[in-house]
Amino acid sequence: MTFLDPASRARQQIWRRRRRQQFGLSAVHAAPTRKIGASRAGRQCSRRAAGVPTRGAAIPLTVASRPLDWRLELPGGLAHNLYMPLLTSDVVAPDAFSGGVQPTIPAGSGLVLRRWKPSDAPAVFEAFGDPEIRRWHLRAAASSDEAQNWIDSWITDWPKAAQAHWAVADSITDALVGRVSLRDMQLVCGQAEVAYWTMPTRRSQGIACRAVEALTEWAFGNVGFHRLELTHSVANAPSCRVAVKTGFQLEGTKRSAGLHLDGWHDMHLHARISD
Numbered sequence: 001m002t003f004l005d006p007a008s009r010a011r012q013q014i015w016r017r018r019r020r021q022q023f024g025l026s027a028v029h030a031a032p033t034r035k036i037g038a039s040r041a042g043r044q045c046s047r048r049a050a051g052v053p054t055r056g057a058a059i060p061l062t063v064a065s066r067p068l069d070w071r072l073e074l075p076g077g078l079a080h081n082l083y084m085p086l087l088t089s090d091v092v093a094p095d096a097f098s099g100g101v102q103p104t105i106p107a108g109s110g111l112v113l114r115r116w117k118p119s120d121a122p123a124v125f126e127a128f129g130d131p132e133i134r135r136w137h138l139r140a141a142a143s144s145d146e147a148q149n150w151i152d153s154w155i156t157d158w159p160k161a162a163q164a165h166w167a168v169a170d171s172i173t174d175a176l177v178g179r180v181s182l183r184d185m186q187l188v189c190g191q192a193e194v195a196y197w198t199m200p201t202r203r204s205q206g207i208a209c210r211a212v213e214a215l216t217e218w219a220f221g222n223v224g225f226h227r228l229e230l231t232h233s234v235a236n237a238p239s240c241r242v243a244v245k246t247g248f249q250l251e252g253t254k255r256s257a258g259l260h261l262d263g264w265h266d267m268h269l270h271a272r273i274s275d
């Protein structure tokens with residue numbers, strides 16, 4: 001049996017209460033009654049999520065009101081520290097996303113980052129008909145209805161705080177001119193990855209650069225992210241130009257790190273740190 005000093009015990013209680021409040025977990029979820037190593041618990045969760053039988057009745061099996069793979073659903077990369085609380089505080093508060101409405105972000109004259117709308121579906125379908133977007137984003141929509149489903153998921157992603165997607169639109173006509181997103185958001189350490197595309201007819205007009213610049217300013221200044229990354233294939237020269245022009249410094253080349261239709265590509269890793 002482990003004896004904790006009163007200060008550690010109090011810290012643990014505060015931490016558990018915080019996790020319960022953030023995720024609406026019952027005491028069973030946030031404070032397991034039976035001790036188990038984090039790695040073993042994690043293995044059993046993922047084995048169970050994959051339908052692989054696990055040995056014994058461990059902690060997650062006592063979960064009554066959530067699916068057994070509930071750890072995988074937690075927002076902002078927080079799942080891992082339910083069992084092993086971090087000594088550092090979260091860099092970005094989870095309610096930065098779950099607690100509010102997705103903002104509209106001005107991106108300079110004539111351009112705005114706004115929430116996706118169902119009426120954007122035909123333009124998204126058209127965008128993914130472009131060979132360059134298909135090549136670098138590895139997706140193709142079979143129909144406007146499929147594009148509509150993507151948009152629905154982009155809209156509902158917001159409160160989950162793992163990805164956030166904006167339509168880049170003409171601020172006068174509201175027409176869709178591109179997309180910019182934050183992916184793989186890790187709120188605990190204030191990091192995320194930026195992704196983007198521009199409609200083929202609107203390229204080389206500074207749209208991607210302005211969208212990335214506006215999103216970066218918002219993510220650093222309004223939300224409190226610490227580091228944003230941007231990766232692209234070394235063969236994607238326009239994307240590299242966008243990264244460099246928006247201040248994402250080249251940190252290196254990840255060898256054979258991106259699987260594309262023609263095989264593995266070396267990938268540039270760029271990043272920008274909050275000033």
Ligand SMILES: CC(C)(COP(=O)(O)OP(=O)(O)OC[C@H]1O[C@@H](n2cnc3c(N)ncnc32)[C@H](O)[C@@H]1OP(=O)(O)O)[C@@H](O)C(=O)NCCC(=O)NCCS
Pocket residue numbers: 132133136137196197198199202203204205206207208209210231232233236237238239241242245
């Ligand atoms: C990459 C992409 C988003 C750029 O969008 P954009 O709105 O045209 O970007 P911008 O106009 O802000 O800037 C593009 C820059 O790349 C440059 N560029 C364009 N084609 C280029 C090429 N073949 N080689 C080198 N630079 C090129 C432009 O000249 C411009 O730089 P400049 O302003 O110094 O002249 C767009 O080409 C695209 O959607 N491509 C397909 C999807 C994609 O690659 N997404 C990124 C995946 S990581």
